[in-house]
Amino acid sequence: MDAIPLTRNFLVNNQLRWHGMTTGIIERPRFLCALGGALSTLNALPGAVPIIHASSGCGGNIYQAYNGGAGYLGSGYCGGLALPSSNVYEEEIVFGGENRLAEQIANTLKVVDGELYFVVTGCMTEMIGDDARAVASRFRDQGLPVLVADTGGFRGNSYQGYDIILQTLFRDFVARTSCQENKTLNLWGIVPGQDVFWKGNLQSLKTLLGNLGYQVNTFFGEGETLANLQNAARATLNIVVSDTYGIGAAKVFAEVHGVPYISVPLPIGPTATGQFLRTVGATLEIASKFVERLIRIEEDRYYSYYERLADIYNDIDLQRYAIVLGDANYAPALARFLADDLGWLPELAVVTDILDEHDRELVRQRFQDFQSGIQPRVVFDSNASRVAGYLNEYWLRNRGQRYYDALSPAFVLGSIYDRDLAETLGAAHLSVTFPVTNRIVLDRSYAGYSGGLRLTEDILSVLVAGR
Amino acid sequence: MDYIKQKTPPVREDRLRACNAFGGTCCDLVGASRSGCLYGLKRAFAQTYTCQLGLSLAILNTLRDAVIIIHGPIGCGGSNIANAGLAKNLQRLRDPRARGLIWLSTNLTEIDAIRGGEDKLKEAIWYAEREFRPRAIIIVNSCVPALIGDDIDGLVEGLQKEVSATIVPVHCPGFKAKIMASAYDAVYHGALRNLVKAPAYYDRVLPDDLEELKEKYSRSRTVNLLNVSSMSRQDELELTRLLQALDLKVNLLPCYAHPDSFEDATEAALSVSICPTHDDYFIGHLQAKYGIPFILRTIPLGIKHTSAWLLDIARFFGLEKEAQQLIAEETRQLQEALAPYRQVLQGKRAFIGGGEIRVGATAALLQELGMEVLGLRIYHYDHFADEIYDELNGKETMVVNVATSQPFEQANLLAKLKPDIYLGHVGLNGWAAKQGIPVCPVYGVNNLYMGYAGMFEIARRLVRILKNPSFNRNLAAHTRLPYFAKWYQENPFAYIDNNVLTGNK
Numbered sequence A: 001m002d003a004i005p006l007t008r009n010f011l012v013n014n015q016l017r018w019h020g021m022t023t024g025i026i027e028r029p030r031f032l033c034a035l036g037g038a039l040s041t042l043n044a045l046p047g048a049v050p051i052i053h054a055s056s057g058c059g060g061n062i063y064q065a066y067n068g069g070a071g072y073l074g075s076g077y078c079g080g081l082a083l084p085s086s087n088v089y090e091e092e093i094v095f096g097g098e099n100r101l102a103e104q105i106a107n108t109l110k111v112v113d114g115e116l117y118f119v120v121t122g123c124m125t126e127m128i129g130d131d132a133r134a135v136a137s138r139f140r141d142q143g144l145p146v147l148v149a150d151t152g153g154f155r156g157n158s159y160q161g162y163d164i165i166l167q168t169l170f171r172d173f174v175a176r177t178s179c180q181e182n183k184t185l186n187l188w189g190i191v192p193g194q195d196v197f198w199k200g201n202l203q204s205l206k207t208l209l210g211n212l213g214y215q216v217n218t219f220f221g222e223g224e225t226l227a228n229l230q231n232a233a234r235a236t237l238n239i240v241v242s243d244t245y246g247i248g249a250a251k252v253f254a255e256v257h258g259v260p261y262i263s264v265p266l267p268i269g270p271t272a273t274g275q276f277l278r279t280v281g282a283t284l285e286i287a288s289k290f291v292e293r294l295i296r297i298e299e300d301r302y303y304s305y306y307e308r309l310a311d312i313y314n315d316i317d318l319q320r321y322a323i324v325l326g327d328a329n330y331a332p333a334l335a336r337f338l339a340d341d342l343g344w345l346p347e348l349a350v351v352t353d354i355l356d357e358h359d360r361e362l363v364r365q366r367f368q369d370f371q372s373g374i375q376p377r378v379v380f381d382s383n384a385s386r387v388a389g390y391l392n393e394y395w396l397r398n399r400g401q402r403y404y405d406a407l408s409p410a411f412v413l414g415s416i417y418d419r420d421l422a423e424t425l426g427a428a429h430l431s432v433t434f435p436v437t438n439r440i441v442l443d444r445s446y447a448g449y450s451g452g453l454r455l456t457e458d459i460l461s462v463l464v465a466g467r
Numbered sequence B: 001m002d003y004i005k006q007k008t009p010p011v012r013e014d015r016l017r018a019c020n021a022f023g024g025t026c027c028d029l030v031g032a033s034r035s036g037c038l039y040g041l042k043r044a045f046a047q048t049y050t051c052q053l054g055l056s057l058a059i060l061n062t063l064r065d066a067v068i069i070i071h072g073p074i075g076c077g078g079s080n081i082a083n084a085g086l087a088k089n090l091q092r093l094r095d096p097r098a099r100g101l102i103w104l105s106t107n108l109t110e111i112d113a114i115r116g117g118e119d120k121l122k123e124a125i126w127y128a129e130r131e132f133r134p135r136a137i138i139i140v141n142s143c144v145p146a147l148i149g150d151d152i153d154g155l156v157e158g159l160q161k162e163v164s165a166t167i168v169p170v171h172c173p174g175f176k177a178k179i180m181a182s183a184y185d186a187v188y189h190g191a192l193r194n195l196v197k198a199p200a201y202y203d204r205v206l207p208d209d210l211e212e213l214k215e216k217y218s219r220s221r222t223v224n225l226l227n228v229s230s231m232s233r234q235d236e237l238e239l240t241r242l243l244q245a246l247d248l249k250v251n252l253l254p255c256y257a258h259p260d261s262f263e264d265a266t267e268a269a270l271s272v273s274i275c276p277t278h279d280d281y282f283i284g285h286l287q288a289k290y291g292i293p294f295i296l297r298t299i300p301l302g303i304k305h306t307s308a309w310l311l312d313i314a315r316f317f318g319l320e321k322e323a324q325q326l327i328a329e330e331t332r333q334l335q336e337a338l339a340p341y342r343q344v345l346q347g348k349r350a351f352i353g354g355g356e357i358r359v360g361a362t363a364a365l366l367q368e369l370g371m372e373v374l375g376l377r378i379y380h381y382d383h384f385a386d387e388i389y390d391e392l393n394g395k396e397t398m399v400v401n402v403a404t405s406q407p408f409e410q411a412n413l414l415a416k417l418k419p420d421i422y423l424g425h426v427g428l429n430g431w432a433a434k435q436g437i438p439v440c441p442v443y444g445v446n447n448l449y450m451g452y453a454g455m456f457e458i459a460r461r462l463v464r465i466l467k468n469p470s471f472n473r474n475l476a477a478h479t480r481l482p483y484f485a486k487w488y489q490e491n492p493f494a495y496i497d498n499n500v501l502t503g504n505k
């Protein structure tokens, strides 16, 4: 087939470009396209029914990726192979797919029971210049709950897809209001699916802030409803648990609804969670005595369990060198937990996202202030097999010396891809960052205090598994 | 058959007039197929499925000592993520040193869509060559490069001289094929153009007539056994066992094969398919180009089809009598072993979903076990299945729904038919489960299904699953499917666009 010239529409609409980001080839990527992130996000939104405007394979492909990669996330209410999709083929690619989309939306409204229908596009329909917005707005104008976002693969990866969906919800779904509820917060920045433990993590943080006396909307967590989301503009503060994910959406929220945001790192374990509470407390101007009391209670509880480890940790020497691999949220969070709470030596941290220099700098700083004084070496690389190369550069190889300071005993904390690395290093391994195909994940959380306990259990269990 | 000179193979809806939108009885289906008026491909409401790229990967990912390059935007081929861990273990069942699944994405962006993606593809090929030194580099071509017109074959031709791995382009852009099974042809097309060739022989330094005779004899007794990616290692071993009992040798391909096995394929005495709709393209070309005859009829599932499959092969080698003996003995032992299971399964009502050949033969197998088959759902239909479906008992009332996935049609059918057990395919099992029906998957990469041993395992599995259906029953009590109640009152095929003449071509 001859090349079809790209339409102007496609070029003009495309605002979110991969500016300054690495756009090279990637070996075994740890994320999908914007459509992927959009679908995993919508799948987590209660009552939402996505309608894909793309070729037949995009939806099924994305489902398989997240089902397997996110600890067997499953199809959920209307995900997986049940995802309504226009399934455009060559005819539509040549003649345009808008009629097919209109037909698909109309019939989805007849067959599928949802509270909110959300049209998301793939790269092909955008390239040929289909105006999904115009088609969807015909339904919206009739008062039907149909939203739309351009999420074609070119608009970035899963993380951008998450941001695009949130932006659209904040702009077109969250009701404008003048009434503020002092004790209500919104919290996001944890990407469903890409964060394999998203639901548990959201729940932990919600409970934690609840202890400070706040009602928290997480949109995707337990017990959330679309009504909560619709009323989200009543909150006094938006907390983005990320330096990079959902920041665009936070800006839109501030612009449209006037609610400010703070961006905080994902807290895992007592050291980071203490900081998290202090930052949030200070922003909300909560009396520090109150915050410190909460921290003390939580730490007491935490150490009542850690006390048990005094024996085994020291009897068999459970300290390890560690290599940490994960996205911009997880890599610093895990490294900090290992260094500051578990007393380990995270030597190398690999941030596996595609980030621009500005975001890289933000992430780099998160590795600077570990309480333990440990400073892992930080690299940014999305290629799965490259890590061994970095290690060689930095940890001297044994050149046949009799006395050699080996990177051992070691532990690889990363994704399933990194099991190979662990195998080569003779290190232990646990998958916690996407993709995680060798574990089933339900409500497990690694965030907060109890999350730190869970992660400790999981990591140390690997080390005693042979006993 | 000769499509090999073309860069890309034709899609199934054109080559075979395959259909993926139909609802009716089994009898109607076969009738329509035989009279050439079965070509529904459209729905006015549709759900996602997998594209031919996804299905191509299912096969290509299994190849040992190969690196896959997915030429497209970052999301295409993301399904590989789910197989990243498993693929290595499965490859290692065949070769303990296998490296596992390695793939690259060319990560096409909008700028590449404007300028063309060829430079990045070149970069990816070099990366694969440098980092992994594989025997083969497989380029899987997705929608975007097909749309912008990247000249992949031209690029490969230029680069092949400099790269030691054999580069294999596979053209499988999703939007080109409605029939997902076009993937089989796309994969075989790539293999036929680049991996299949007569191996080079060197003269012996010291001639050895006896050795040469032995080799010749061995080749005359070797069959290419064409496996499918939905088969387990246990299945392969069971079929190999049966062929070895006839003193035949087996060259297994394409799945989990080393790229070199494709060279060996040109020397076998016979090619044997276990799924006609999977292999006709490959087997037809092997015959046309290398004169290798083939058997392409059925899948060795259940007594009837396993025996027919075995007899076809034996007949070719003049071993019919020996095969009859083998079949009689195998069947006797199996029937004896099945007796207690039959008692439980007798009269149980089943519904089956999956690929046309596997589903048809599974239906026959369940009938052999004394079960009743209420209905079938199949991804696509083409003439290869006519014989199998025509021979099913009760075909006059048995419901058939041809649909690539489309779980909304399944939900409607299951609600009406209320089977005692559902046998289905990955991605669709969960939906049946939420309706409270016990589910037995129709395949599994770690389960035995084929041959005589497979039938015993299926019976055993069915009885076990039926013993405690609590999990799915509880699910049904606490979850719901996403369709309006009124959908279940409608005709399950209401959204199939029957107006094919105006709708399609």
Ligand code: SF4
Binding pocket: A055, A056, A057, A058, A059, A061, A122, A124, B051, B052, B053, B054, B072, B075, B076, B077, B141, B142, B143, B144, B172, B173, B174, B175
């Ligand atoms: S863009 Fe095309 S090739 Fe890629 S997943 Fe979608 S349908 Fe398949």
